[in-house]
Amino acid sequence: MTDYDVLRVFCGPDGGYGNELGVVREGSVLPEPAGRQRLAAELGFSETVFVDDPERGVIDIYTPAARLPFAGHPCVGTAWLLDVPELVTPAGVVGTRLDGEFTWIEARAQWAPPRTLRQYASAAEVDALKVPPPGERSEMGVPPDEVWGRLYAWAWQDEAAGRVRARAFPGRGDGIDEDEATGAAALLLTDLLGRALNITQGRGSQLLTAPQPHGWIEIGGRVSLER
Structure with missing residues (x-):
């Protein structure tokens, strides 16, 4: 092995x-x-x-x-x-x-794979989302090809402070129905909003971002060795 x-x-x-x-x-x-x-x-x-x-x-x-x-x-x-x-x-x-x-x-936003960045009205709405079954229209109110097309669902927790609640549904059909933390999507959202963000994704992961000069964006987080 x-x-x-x-x-x-x-x-x-x-x-x-x-x-x-x-x-x-x-x-x-x-x-x-x-x-x-x-x-x-x-x-x-x-x-x-x-x-x-x-x-x-x-x-x-x-x-x-x-x-x-x-x-x-x-x-x-x-x-x-x-x-x-x-x-x-x-x-x-x-x-x-x-x-x-x-x-x-x-890194640069153009390096990230394309995603559907869909804003919701509240963090509670993002929390309530369920992974839709393939081939069915979900409670998200969008067709399954969009839901399963790398959806990044987000909402402001505190807009003034730049705090965001997010979940990611990659839709690749490879067994990963939801990503716990997605740096490339955070890169795209930071580029879209043009400001530093403190993102809580998945069950409780934290991603920090900050725009830099000349189109660069920093992404930061904690790392631990599991095994």
Whole structure:
């Protein structure tokens, strides 16, 4: 069996929650994309990272069904694990920094996969959403192809303070019905709103974001080693 670490990324203030991430530190043991894809599917995490050069931070990211040029929570988790100044992804070079309990990455919104950012009137409405069965119109009031098309549901908890409640339904058909924490979606929402955000996603994960000059956006969160 290929060795891998399991991290929790974007943990809550008490260290709980966060989105699980698999990291294969020795990517050379599975050099071919087909083998990496098979392992990512077997592990079943929302993303699995293969490290191809730990000193330069060269990484390769897979969901259970597809290879990704960039993803937020894999980059934050791997930045924490490798403690390097940058990560090299197919989308571009991701700046990284560790700041006390938070690990930060700097990326661009255009690197993130497209998502439907749907605003709701209250955090309670977001909390009440249920994952719709495929092929059925849900209580969300939108067709299933949109619901299952990478929906990121959000509402203000405190607009003045930039506090957001969010949930993400990736709709990839790979067994991940809801993402506990989604850095790429937070990147897109920050770009849309043009302001720093403090996002509570899933059951209690926390993501912090901040726009930077020249179209860059920082995303930060807590990371812990699970096993």
